[in-house]
Amino acid sequence: MVAPLPEKVTPELVFREYAPRIFNLARRMLGNDADAEDVTQDVLLQVVRKLDSFRGDSQISTWLHRVTVNAALAHRAKRANRQKHESADLADEALDAVAPETEVKRWNLPPDEPVLAAEQQAIIEKAITELPEPFRDVYLLADVEGLPNSDIGTMLGLSVPAVKSRLHRARMRMRDLLAPHFEEKDAS
Numbered sequence: 001m002v003a004p005l006p007e008k009v010t011p012e013l014v015f016r017e018y019a020p021r022i023f024n025l026a027r028r029m030l031g032n033d034a035d036a037e038d039v040t041q042d043v044l045l046q047v048v049r050k051l052d053s054f055r056g057d058s059q060i061s062t063w064l065h066r067v068t069v070n071a072a073l074a075h076r077a078k079r080a081n082r083q084k085h086e087s088a089d090l091a092d093e094a095l096d097a098v099a100p101e102t103e104v105k106r107w108n109l110p111p112d113e114p115v116l117a118a119e120q121q122a123i124i125e126k127a128i129t130e131l132p133e134p135f136r137d138v139y140l141l142a143d144v145e146g147l148p149n150s151d152i153g154t155m156l157g158l159s160v161p162a163v164k165s166r167l168h169r170a171r172m173r174m175r176d177l178l179a180p181h182f183e184e185k186d187a188s
Contacts, residue, residue: 073156
C-alpha cells in the first residue's frame, strides 16, 4: 500500500509513488507491456496537466485509479478499432507472448519454492488474461486492486449489483480455470 501523500502533491511525487501501480493496473487490464506503457505515459501526462485541478474530494490513489481505468478502457477501444481486420490468430499470439514479471528475492528457501511460486503466479496471470474483458476489469479492480464495488461501478459506469454479478461470475470462471492446476488429486 502506498503511503498517504503530503499536502503539496507534485507531479514528481505522483510519478515516484504511483507510476509502478498505474503501470501494473494498465498492464493487467490491457494484457501487454507496450500498451500499458502507453497508458501509463498518458496518465502521467494527464496528471502533470491536471494535478492543479485535483480538488482533494477523494484520495489521490482513487483519482489515479479512475484516470488509469478510463485511459485503459479508451486505449482498449482504440486498439479494438485498429484490430477489426486482423485475424484472431494474431490476438492469440499477442496473449501468448505476454509473460508476467515476477521478482524473486533471495531468501533461505528450498530452491524449488521460488520456482513453484513463479509458476503459480504465471498460472494465475494466464487465467486472468483468459477472463472476458468485462469480467477481467471488475476482477482486477476488486480482487487485485482491492477497490470497493461502488468505486468500481463509478469507474466502469455500472451499477453496484452489476459489479457484484460480474465479480461473482469472474470468480467462478477463475475457479474453473485454476481448478485443474490446484485441485488435489485422488490417491486411489
